[in-house]
Amino acid sequence: MSRRNSLFIGLILAAVLVGLTACSPLSPVDRQPASPVDHAIGRLTSGDASVDLVLRAEGGDRWALQATYTFPAGRYTGVLLIVARSDQPIVQRQTQDQIAELPVVLRQELPDLKPGQWVNVSAAVQLPSGDMTQLGVARLEAVAGPEGWRVIELSSAAAPTPASAAPTVTGAAATASATGTVVTVPVVTVVVTGPAATATPIPSTGAATATPQPPTATAVPPTATPAPVAAAVSISAPAAGASLTTSAEVRGTASAFENQVTIQVLDARGQILGQQQALVQAEMGQAGPFQVSVPFPQVTLGQEGTVRAYVVSPKDGSVVAEASVKVRLVGAQILPTRQPTATPTPVPVAGALVEISEPAPNAILKDIVVVRGRARAFENELTVQVRELDGTVLGQAQVIFRAEPGEIGEWEARVDFDDPATARPGQVYAFTISPKDGSIAADDVVSVRLAGRR
Numbered sequence: 001m002s003r004r005n006s007l008f009i010g011l012i013l014a015a016v017l018v019g020l021t022a023c024s025p026l027s028p029v030d031r032q033p034a035s036p037v038d039h040a041i042g043r044l045t046s047g048d049a050s051v052d053l054v055l056r057a058e059g060g061d062r063w064a065l066q067a068t069y070t071f072p073a074g075r076y077t078g079v080l081l082i083v084a085r086s087d088q089p090i091v092q093r094q095t096q097d098q099i100a101e102l103p104v105v106l107r108q109e110l111p112d113l114k115p116g117q118w119v120n121v122s123a124a125v126q127l128p129s130g131d132m133t134q135l136g137v138a139r140l141e142a143v144a145g146p147e148g149w150r151v152i153e154l155s156s157a158a159a160p161t162p163a164s165a166a167p168t169v170t171g172a173a174a175t176a177s178a179t180g181t182v183v184t185v186p187v188v189t190v191v192v193t194g195p196a197a198t199a200t201p202i203p204s205t206g207a208a209t210a211t212p213q214p215p216t217a218t219a220v221p222p223t224a225t226p227a228p229v230a231a232a233v234s235i236s237a238p239a240a241g242a243s244l245t246t247s248a249e250v251r252g253t254a255s256a257f258e259n260q261v262t263i264q265v266l267d268a269r270g271q272i273l274g275q276q277q278a279l280v281q282a283e284m285g286q287a288g289p290f291q292v293s294v295p296f297p298q299v300t301l302g303q304e305g306t307v308r309a310y311v312v313s314p315k316d317g318s319v320v321a322e323a324s325v326k327v328r329l330v331g332a333q334i335l336p337t338r339q340p341t342a343t344p345t346p347v348p349v350a351g352a353l354v355e356i357s358e359p360a361p362n363a364i365l366k367d368i369v370v371v372r373g374r375a376r377a378f379e380n381e382l383t384v385q386v387r388e389l390d391g392t393v394l395g396q397a398q399v400i401f402r403a404e405p406g407e408i409g410e411w412e413a414r415v416d417f418d419d420p421a422t423a424r425p426g427q428v429y430a431f432t433i434s435p436k437d438g439s440i441a442a443d444d445v446v447s448v449r450l451a452g453r454r
Contacts, residue, residue: 303438
């Protein structure tokens with residue numbers, strides 16, 4: 001083969017190799033998605049603590065919220081970030097109460113919502129005492145198209161603006177200040193513009209303040225942030241005496257920490273048949289309506305029941321507000337296939353009696369208590385509870401004592417119970433129910449002191 005032919009064949013092979021390389025799949029490096037892009041929302045402040053909020057476009061339809069908390073070292077013991085949705089009563093909550101270094105950065109993926117729906121973002125810091133100090137609230141609205149979200153409200157929880165101080169708005173962050181005073185941040189509108197996929201990538205330094213594509217901000221007249229109201233709750237439905245079978249449609253009004261209200265359906269003994277969380281439809285810390293359906297198993301015997309709604313303290317979990325409505329729980333209807341030939345249906349014991357002799361009044365209880373007394377009860381059965389003053393049952397035991405039917409007998413019960421977080425008053429409560437309608441036929445109570453876990 002001539003030298004010229006060899007050179008020609010070599011050129012052809014080189015061209016084929018170049019073509020194959022051009023058609024081959026991209027390497028893993030080539031297929032890596034675009035870098036996340038941060039869009040600054042603004043800063044919420046209260047006193048010497050602040051949080052910077054950033055919308056992060058992570059490519060495609062994925063968006064996340066990044067909150068960077070800063071405050072004097074040792075001044076606070078924890079941080080809190082809450083995202084509440086408009087389309088369903090779900091709250092996504094993040095906490096960090098063991099702060100190793102500052103700033104503290106929390107990240108929360110944003111849910112997929114239809115255009116026009118929104119999420120409320122609430123940020124808070126925790127004092128060494130356990131009290132929460134709210135920094136403020138931002139509201140983000142879902143929009144159609146590649147923009148993904150727009151921020152329609154940014155309200156700090158700081159003190160009202162002094163008459164001598166005029167707040168200003170700078171870029172995406174709304175700030176205002178006066179000498180020695182932190183003032184209310186006005187409501188601003190921030191619209192994230194441009195597709196997330198084509199936005200300029202930010203350097204991968206992990207800094208929460210990177211803003212490669214600054215959003216626009218249009219200031220509107222300052223709006224006073226409503227002061228948080230005291231915890232409260234009321235029930236408007238069901239009505240007192242309403243008959244319930246397997247579910248309760250509960251409506252009411254409340255103001256609560258994190259806008260959360262707990263709804264319970266209790267039987268005649270105070271046992272929980274069903275429980276659900278309801279979300280108050282209002283700005284964080286403000287009063288508003290709530291509605292929730294609470295399913296529960298049907299009771300065997302018809303009896304009096306209770307629908308209870310309560311709000312707990314963010315400091316120690318104690319109940320700070322509650323309301324209840326007495327209702328009628330409809331029992332299951334079981335029809336016999338033939339006439340009974342056995343002993344006639346039992347009737348309530350005449351003169352039902354329950355007495356507690358131990359523990360003594362004001363005794364200090366922790367973890368376990370042995371309760372003694374005497375009783376006369378249907379089928380010689382009674383229930384013994386350790387509970388808080390608001391009726392919250394911490395522990396319970398069933399007792400069957402020895403005695404002739406209709407006679408008084410001695411009884412003893414060991415009750416294991418969950419200690420509350422802190423020391424507080426409590427009760428030892430014993431009762432027996434009527435076989436006729438499930439109501440309490442006799443009971444007794446002793447006031448005690450619950451030692452608490454600390």
